[in-house]
Amino acid sequence: MTTPDGGPEIPPRDEPRAESGPRSTAPLAVEPTPIADGREHALDPRSVTVERLGGAVGLAVVSVGLAIANGVTVFTTRFVGAAPKIVLAGSLVVASIVAWSTLVLPALRYRKTRYRLDGDALRIRRGVVWHSSAVVPRDRVQHTDITQGPIERSFGIASLVVFTAGTEYARIVLEGLERDRAEKIRDWLIERGGADGV
Amino acid sequence: MASEPAPEQRLHPSSVFFLLFGQIRAFLGIVIGGAVLTSLERVLVTAPFVFGIAGIVAGVRYWTYRYRLERDEIVIRQGLVFRSERHVPYGRIQNVNLARNPLHRLFGVAEARLETAGGSEPEATMRVLSLDAVERIRQEIFRGRASSGDAPAPASSPAEAIDAPADEDPGETVASLGARDIAVLGIVSDKGMVVIAAAVGVLWNVLPDRMWEPTVQAIRARLGAMSRPGGLLEHLPALPGPFWAAIAIAVTAVIAVVALRVLSIGWAWVQFHGFRLVRRGDDLRADYGLFTRVTATTPRRRIQLLSVRAGWLHRRFRRVAVAAETAGGTAGGEEGSDRPLWIAPIAAVSELARLVRGALPDVDLDAVAWRPLARRARGRVFRRALLRVVVLGAFAAAVTRSWWGLAVFVPGAGWAWLHAVRYVRHTGWALTPHAVLYRSGWWNRRTSVVPFAKIQVVRTSATPFDRRARMAGVRVDTAGSGKVGHRVDVRYLDREVAAELAEHLLAEAGRRSFRWA
Numbered sequence: 001m002t003t004p005d006g007g008p009e010i011p012p013r014d015e016p017r018a019e020s021g022p023r024s025t026a027p028l029a030v031e032p033t034p035i036a037d038g039r040e041h042a043l044d045p046r047s048v049t050v051e052r053l054g055g056a057v058g059l060a061v062v063s064v065g066l067a068i069a070n071g072v073t074v075f076t077t078r079f080v081g082a083a084p085k086i087v088l089a090g091s092l093v094v095a096s097i098v099a100w101s102t103l104v105l106p107a108l109r110y111r112k113t114r115y116r117l118d119g120d121a122l123r124i125r126r127g128v129v130w131h132s133s134a135v136v137p138r139d140r141v142q143h144t145d146i147t148q149g150p151i152e153r154s155f156g157i158a159s160l161v162v163f164t165a166g167t168e169y170a171r172i173v174l175e176g177l178e179r180d181r182a183e184k185i186r187d188w189l190i191e192r193g194g195a196d197g198v
Numbered sequence: 199m200a201s202e203p204a205p206e207q208r209l210h211p212s213s214v215f216f217l218l219f220g221q222i223r224a225f226l227g228i229v230i231g232g233a234v235l236t237s238l239e240r241v242l243v244t245a246p247f248v249f250g251i252a253g254i255v256a257g258v259r260y261w262t263y264r265y266r267l268e269r270d271e272i273v274i275r276q277g278l279v280f281r282s283e284r285h286v287p288y289g290r291i292q293n294v295n296l297a298r299n300p301l302h303r304l305f306g307v308a309e310a311r312l313e314t315a316g317g318s319e320p321e322a323t324m325r326v327l328s329l330d331a332v333e334r335i336r337q338e339i340f341r342g343r344a345s346s347g348d349a350p351a352p353a354s355s356p357a358e359a360i361d362a363p364a365d366e367d368p369g370e371t372v373a374s375l376g377a378r379d380i381a382v383l384g385i386v387s388d389k390g391m392v393v394i395a396a397a398v399g400v401l402w403n404v405l406p407d408r409m410w411e412p413t414v415q416a417i418r419a420r421l422g423a424m425s426r427p428g429g430l431l432e433h434l435p436a437l438p439g440p441f442w443a444a445i446a447i448a449v450t451a452v453i454a455v456v457a458l459r460v461l462s463i464g465w466a467w468v469q470f471h472g473f474r475l476v477r478r479g480d481d482l483r484a485d486y487g488l489f490t491r492v493t494a495t496t497p498r499r500r501i502q503l504l505s506v507r508a509g510w511l512h513r514r515f516r517r518v519a520v521a522a523e524t525a526g527g528t529a530g531g532e533e534g535s536d537r538p539l540w541i542a543p544i545a546a547v548s549e550l551a552r553l554v555r556g557a558l559p560d561v562d563l564d565a566v567a568w569r570p571l572a573r574r575a576r577g578r579v580f581r582r583a584l585l586r587v588v589v590l591g592a593f594a595a596a597v598t599r600s601w602w603g604l605a606v607f608v609p610g611a612g613w614a615w616l617h618a619v620r621y622v623r624h625t626g627w628a629l630t631p632h633a634v635l636y637r638s639g640w641w642n643r644r645t646s647v648v649p650f651a652k653i654q655v656v657r658t659s660a661t662p663f664d665r666r667a668r669m670a671g672v673r674v675d676t677a678g679s680g681k682v683g684h685r686v687d688v689r690y691l692d693r694e695v696a697a698e699l700a701e702h703l704l705a706e707a708g709r710r711s712f713r714w715a
Contacts (some may be wrong), residue, residue, distance in 0.1 A: 089565050120708045132659035135700070137708045140654050142290050142314065146284040163321075163524070165314075165712065166654035166675035190271065190287050 017042050035184040038118035040125075046155045047176025048110045051153050055102030066091040101172050115174055121164065122189060126175055134172055136189075144186045148179070158182045162189065206275075210328045212305045213263070217256035217325065218249075219301070220424065225252060265324070267338045270614055272312070274322055286321045288339045290314055296332065308332055312339075314714055372482065372556040373520075373542040375473040383470065383544040386511040470543050471477025477556060491705040496539050499713070500524045501591075502678040503685065504541070504557055504647040506550065513643070516547045522557055523678035525714070538682055554647065560632035562649055568626035568637070574671050575690035581616035587614050627688050629698070630680040634674065634703060636686040650706035651713075652676050658700050660693070670696035674703065 009196040070091055073084045105128070122141075125133040145161040152158060159175040160182045177185070203209040225248060261304065295427040296308040297576045310332050311320040327335070375383070471488035482497045503523040512518060520541040541550070543558050551563040587610030595604050620640035628635040634653075637645040655675040664670055671689040 013643065121704055127659075130661050132657060134655055134657045135270070135704055136655050137653075137704060139708065139711050143284060143286040145282050145284045147277075147280065153281070164654045165676070165677040165714075166242050166705065167680045169655040169657065169675045170671075186285060190285055192650060 032192075035181075035188050036117040038116065040114045040116045041116075042156055042182075043110055043113055043176035044178045045110070045175075046178075047157050048106045050151050050155050050157050050176065051106035052103060054149070055090060055106065056118060059098050059102045066095055110176065113176075115186065117188060122174075122185070124172065134169060136162055136164055136169075136172060138189055140166075141189045144189060146182050146194060147177075203273075204268050206264040206266045207331070208265075209263050209324065210305070210307045210326050210331065211258060211260070212307055213326050214253075214256050215305075216301070216307075216309075218253050220251040220325075221256060222249065243575055243659070251486045255702055267335065271608060272322070272335070272339070274324075280296070284322060286312060291321060291339050293333065293337050293338065295320075302326060309336065370477045370556075372474070372475040372477050373473070373546065373553060375470055375486075375542075378713055379544055380470055380473075381463050382468050382515055382517060383461055384466035386509070386515055386517060386544065387462050387466060454628075468542075470540075473540070473543060475541060475556075482541075484559065486540070494539065496522075496524050498557060498559070500647070501539070501557055502652045503674040503682065504561075504683055505538075505682040506641045506645040506647075507684075508591070510641055511608070512544075517544050518542075519544055520550070520553050520557070520683060523676070523680075523682050525677035542616070558633065558647060558649060560649070560672075561630055561635075566628045566630060566635060568628045568635075569695075571622055571690040572625055572667075572690075572692040572695070575669070576618050576622040576665055578663070578667060578690060579621045580614055583614035583617045584611060587611060590662055624688075627644055627686075627691075629702065630698075634686055636688055638684070646682075646684050646686050648686050649675055650703070651710035653707035656700050656703050658696055664689075670695045672696050672700050672703075691702060 023046045070084075070088055073087045077084050079085075081182070104161055108128045109126070112122070112128050112131075115125070116123045121135050123133060125131075125137045142163045142165055144163065145172070146158050147161060148158045156179050158177055159181040160177055162172045164170060164172065174182075174185075206462040225467070227239060229245060229248070232244075260275070262278045262281075263274070265272060265274045270289075271285050271690075272291075274284045274286070276282060291314065292315045295311045295313055296701050297311065299310045302308050305326050307326040310324045310327050311323045312324075313320045370377045379679050391560075406446055435480060468488045470486045474483070474484040475482060475484045477483075480497045480499060481495050483493065485491065485493050501522045502525050505521050505523070507519045507521075508517070521543075522541055544555055545553055554561055554563045587607060591604045591607045591610060594606050617640075621638075624640040624643060625638045626636075632651075633647050633649045635645060637643065648649050653674050656676060657673045657675065658670055659673070660670040669690050670693050671687065672691060674686040676685070687697075688696075
């Protein structure tokens with residue numbers, strides 16, 4: 001058919017074009033889903049920074065609290081007796097634990113968390129001390145959430161929460177994903193081949 | 199997602215008021231508490247401030263809550279600082295239920311809950327929408343469906359096909375309990391045994407000997423009369439005081455146990471009188487109860503997990519208890535999801551295979567080949583039990599302040615070894631063409647059966663000790679309340695075996711769709 005102003009013929013849209021590559025023979029209904037490549041992926045590296053920043057807030061709060069506690073004890077006892085020393089020692093221990101979990105743990109967790117989309121399931125492998133891997137078949141995904149806190153948003157990171165019908169694993173969280181990627185995974189998880197009936 | 203997204207819509211403006219109302223209700227407790235603890239005027243001064251903040255929060259929540267109806271799903275976005283975007287496929291929504299209190303009616307709005315058939319949490323709760331908006335949502339969700347009700351699902355794969363009953367008899371009795379069975383159930387039920395044991399221990403230590411004196415004297419007098427020349431126990435030697443106290447306690451304990459058993463039988467009678475489980479097609483109907491008559495009907499396809507239990511007393515009487523966990527009641531929240539579905543509160547062991555087949559027709563318990571744990575599992579179980587014994591011994595030594603506490607270590611070690619041997623002997627897993635089975639426990643023996651179609655999530659895990667021993671554990675998650683108290687959670691498997699099992703379960707679960715109803 002020609003355009004109204006007599007321009008060149010425009011072939012109808014669904015005719016395969018000769019000069020296109022193998023892509024054109026792909027059925028229109030199913031897009032190739034590169035997201036489900038069966039390879040293992042790590043989280044986004046920026047998630048480490050995001051977690052550290054978030055943890056830093058907690059660390060700041062804890063530090064202030066400990067400083068106040070120490071200040072009060074020192075002020076009242078003038079550093080005489082066992083009490084202020086115990087409080088100080090305890091504060092140092094608590095502070096170092098919190099600092100470790102804020103600064104060191106995110107990097108460890110990042111290194112040890114992997115996810116994979118293959119066949120028909122989402123697999124998540126994680127664990128620093130205790131290794132575990134959870135696998136959710138696509139058909140068992142009830143619905144999904146993508147959540148972002150303010151820090152995550154400024155870095156473009158998001159968390160994907162997958163809801164299943166299970167009891168212990170009713171919610172499975174994959175945090176530290178790039179927003180775009182999280183959405184692609186979500187689309188792949190929810191899409192079903194054909195009719196979804198009950 | 200090439201087409202442009204549907205237009206975004208907001209909740210009804212009166213949502214601000216309802217959200218605020220909800221928060222006021224939450225804060226009211228604090229306000230009243232504050233008024234009681236401090237002073238009324240201080241509360242009156244700060245209250246507007248607090249409510250002002252609550253109002254701002256409610257306003258922000260209303261402003262940031264948006265939803266849109268796409269072709270296959272509803273997308274809900276909310277939050278300002280912490281944002282979330284939820285996608286709920288229409289296929290997962292079974293019902294749109296409304297909750298309306300008088301205030302809702304006044305404004306012509308409703309709280310809409312998008313519910314699955316599962317009786318679990320709703321997929322989404324929208325507060326509040328106008329009735330028109332609710333109707334539009336309903337139309338969009340249920341467009342193309344025959345009815346918006348709870349339609350029974352046709353079998354979608356050969357694996358889910360229901361076994362055609364051999365007899366077209368409209369009602370096949372799967373299980374029934376007579377008076378004798380209920381009596382046995384009462385005897386076997388171990389309610390209260392722990393309480394008795396603990397009470398005896400406490401009494402022994404706490405009550406002064408004075409209290410036992412009359413009983414002791416009475417028993418001594420009785421036995422004394424019997425041990426006089428010509429009596430029954432003529433040659434019974436004189437025994438020291440504490441011995442009589444021990445006898446007194448033992449006699450009391452026996453009386454208590456018997457009394458408890460009698461009460462237990464009474465309880466079983468009240469709860470399970472006239473128990474009958476009848477199968478009609480795919481529906482299992484259980485009738486039981488003396489005062490409150492319970493009639494629970496559940497289709498077999500809603501069984502998520504089948505559980506068999508046999509405690510020590512069960513085994514003495516050669517009985518078992520069989521129950522099932524279900525999910526997928528109507529969205530109104532039937533009590534069926536809270537209560538386990540009793541297949542047989544008590545039944546003869548010889549009936550077990552038939553009962554299991556009655557509930558899960560694809561599973562033949564007689565043909566199951568149990569696989570053992572890893573070879574080195576026994577050693578690990580022994581070491582763990584030994585650790586507990588050591589801790590107990592240390593605790594006993596600390597409490598009694600003597601080294602004799604450690605003497606518990608010798609029998610303790612023996613028990614640890616016995617425990618390890620029996621643990622390994624009675625723990626195992628098995629696969630049938632349609633289900634996975636796991637049994638564990640040597641004192642209380644339990645077996646769980648999960649059909650592949652009901653597997654939700656498969657989890658493999660390994661503690662550092664597991665990793666050192668090259669072992670791993672496999673756990674299967676199912677829908678249902680988890681109240682049965684046992685699940686497929688296999689530990690101490692060889693690493694490769696665990697991986698293979700997990701893969702097999704996933705492959706089988708993936709091949710079968712999960713249907714709520």
